[in-house]
Amino acid sequence: MFDFLKRRTAKEFEEEAKETYGIPSVEPIEVPKRDQVVYKIGKTEDGKVTLSLGDYGGVTITMNNAGVDHLIRMLESAKDPVVTSNPENEVND
Secondary structure: OOOOOOOOOHHHHHHHHHHHHOOOOOOOOOOOOOOOOOEEEEEOOOOOEEEEEOOOOOEEEEEOHHHHHHHHHHHHHHOOOOOOOOHHHOOOO
């Protein structure tokens, strides 16, 4: 008799509401994408430094001051050597 307890999908519910109440269909709204967070740097309450890489589901590293210094040294060692613009010091590949 009545279908109060019948499970309906959102699409079925929308179609029934249109027929019953004369509701016009609405075009879906496109939600703009937000910029992805590349990294965040912060501090914990106990004074440690946090480095978060990536957005949701990324990774967070918590370091004390020695850990920060060690990370800086590792990053500096991975950089390319600085090439000066002096013609006598120019490197030919």
